[in-house]
Amino acid sequence: MKTPVKVAWTLALALALGALAVWWSVPRNSAQSAPRSPDAPATATQIARGAYLARLGNCALCHTATGGQPYAGGKGISTPFGTVYSSNLTPDPNAGLGRWSADDFWQALHHGQSKDGRLLYPAFPYTSYTHVTREDADALWAYLQSLPTAANANTPHTLGWPYRTQAALWVWRTLYFTPADTVVPAAASVAPEMARGAYLVQGLAHCSECHGARNAWGSVEPRKSLAGATLPGELWYAPSLTSAEEASVSGWSREDTAALLTAGINRHAVVNGPMAEVVRHSTQYLLPDDAVAMATYLASLGPMPASTPTAPAAAPSSSLMSTVGARIYDKQCSQCHGKQGEGKAGAYPALASNRAVQMANTNNLVLTVLHGGFAPATAQNPQPHGMPPFMLTLSDTDIASVLTFVRSSWGNAAAPVSEFDINKIRNVQPR
Incomplete structure (x- = not known):
C-alpha cells in the first residue's frame, strides 16, 4: 500500500473514531442532561469583578463586530483553516447565552465545550482560559448576564473539510489539549505576586495565543509558548518575551514593564500594531497590583539562550544604499527620532540600540513605515504621538535604503533590508 493511501486511511480512521467519541460524549437531548439548580443571584461586587476580568480577557474586542453591539458576536477571526466567527455572549435566550447556566459557562472556559457538549474551536482561547479559576469564571458569567440582550444570530464558521467537523476537533484536542488541573495553592517558595502574575499571563490575558509559536495544526508548542510568532492570518510579528534580542523585559524595572502595559509607552519602548489594541482595550485597565504582578512574572522568564552563536550582521548592500538611506532619514525621520537616533523622551522612541529596530x-518595522505607527490613547497617555504612513511617499527602494541605514547606524548592527522585503508586504493590508 502506498504511503499517501496509508495516510488517507489513517486520517479516515481517526475521523471515524473521533466522530464516534463525539457522538458518545454529546447529550442527545435536553432530557438526558443532568438537571441543574438555578444560579445563585449575582452580587454587585461579583458583577464589577466580572467586568474587570472581561477587560483583562479582552472579550469585547473579539466578540463585537465592527459597528455592532458590544458582546453580540459576529466578528470574523481569520485562521489558516478558514474563518471562525465569534459568538453572541449577551443573555438573549435564543441567540445568546440566556439559556445557559454558570456550570455551562465554566464548561466552555475550562473544557472548551458548549452547553450541548459540542467541541469549541480553539480560536476561542480555551487552551488558555482553562487556567481560569471557578471563582473568576463565575464572576465573568455574572457580568455577561448583566449585559443588554442582543438578538444577533451567530454567524456560521467558514472552514474547509475536515476542519469543520467535530471529529477533526476531537482528534486535535486528543493530541494538543488537556484541561488544566484544579488550581492548587502556590508553593510557599513562590511569592504570591509571582503566582498572580503567572496566573494572569497564562490565563485570562492569554499572552501565548499571540506570542506562542504554533505547529502546522495551529497548536501552540508548549516549549515555545512565549517564544514569538507571526500572527495567524496576518503579517504582524508578536516578538519573543523570552529573548534578549526581541522583547524580554528581564532587564527592565517592574515599573517600566507595568507602564508599557498600562500606558502603552515607557522610557524604553512604545507599543504599536495589534499590541496597541491590547493595551487600549485591555491592559490599560489593569489594577496597579496586577500590572506589577504581570511585570514580575514576565521578568522572571529571562532571556532565552541562543541555540547557535549569533552571526555578525551583513554589511549594507552598497555605499550608495547607505548614502541614499542617510539622506532620506535626515529629511523624513530625524525631526522626530533625532539626528543620532536618540528620539524624544515621552514622545518618539529612540532608534539607536532599539531591539525592535534590529530584530x-x-x-513590524516595514509595516510601521508603510502604514504608520500609532500608540494607543490611554488614561496615562491620552494624546499619544503618532508616525505618518510613508506608503505613498517612499518607494520600495527608498524604504529599504532608510531601514538599512537605521539598522546599521548609531551602534545598531542588524542585517540590511531588501526591496523584496518591502514589496512582499506593501500590497497586503494589515488587520
Whole structure:
C-alpha cells in the first residue's frame, strides 16, 4: 500500500473514531442532561469583578463586530483553516447565552465545550482560559448576564473539510489539549505576586495565543509558548518575551514593564500594531497590583539562550544604499527620532540600540513605515504621538535604503533590508 493511501486511511480512521467519541460524549437531548439548580443571584461586587476580568480577557474586542453591539458576536477571526466567527455572549435566550447556566459557562472556559457538549474551536482561547479559576469564571458569567440582550444570530464558521467537523476537533484536542488541573495553592517558595502574575499571563490575558509559536495544526508548542510568532492570518510579528534580542523585559524595572502595559509607552519602548489594541482595550485597565504582578512574572522568564552563536550582521548592500538611506532619514525621520537616533523622551522612541529596530524579523518595522505607527490613547497617555504612513511617499527602494541605514547606524548592527522585503508586504493590508 502506498504511503499517501496509508495516510488517507489513517486520517479516515481517526475521523471515524473521533466522530464516534463525539457522538458518545454529546447529550442527545435536553432530557438526558443532568438537571441543574438555578444560579445563585449575582452580587454587585461579583458583577464589577466580572467586568474587570472581561477587560483583562479582552472579550469585547473579539466578540463585537465592527459597528455592532458590544458582546453580540459576529466578528470574523481569520485562521489558516478558514474563518471562525465569534459568538453572541449577551443573555438573549435564543441567540445568546440566556439559556445557559454558570456550570455551562465554566464548561466552555475550562473544557472548551458548549452547553450541548459540542467541541469549541480553539480560536476561542480555551487552551488558555482553562487556567481560569471557578471563582473568576463565575464572576465573568455574572457580568455577561448583566449585559443588554442582543438578538444577533451567530454567524456560521467558514472552514474547509475536515476542519469543520467535530471529529477533526476531537482528534486535535486528543493530541494538543488537556484541561488544566484544579488550581492548587502556590508553593510557599513562590511569592504570591509571582503566582498572580503567572496566573494572569497564562490565563485570562492569554499572552501565548499571540506570542506562542504554533505547529502546522495551529497548536501552540508548549516549549515555545512565549517564544514569538507571526500572527495567524496576518503579517504582524508578536516578538519573543523570552529573548534578549526581541522583547524580554528581564532587564527592565517592574515599573517600566507595568507602564508599557498600562500606558502603552515607557522610557524604553512604545507599543504599536495589534499590541496597541491590547493595551487600549485591555491592559490599560489593569489594577496597579496586577500590572506589577504581570511585570514580575514576565521578568522572571529571562532571556532565552541562543541555540547557535549569533552571526555578525551583513554589511549594507552598497555605499550608495547607505548614502541614499542617510539622506532620506535626515529629511523624513530625524525631526522626530533625532539626528543620532536618540528620539524624544515621552514622545518618539529612540532608534539607536532599539531591539525592535534590529530584530531578525523585519515585518513590524516595514509595516510601521508603510502604514504608520500609532500608540494607543490611554488614561496615562491620552494624546499619544503618532508616525505618518510613508506608503505613498517612499518607494520600495527608498524604504529599504532608510531601514538599512537605521539598522546599521548609531551602534545598531542588524542585517540590511531588501526591496523584496518591502514589496512582499506593501500590497497586503494589515488587520
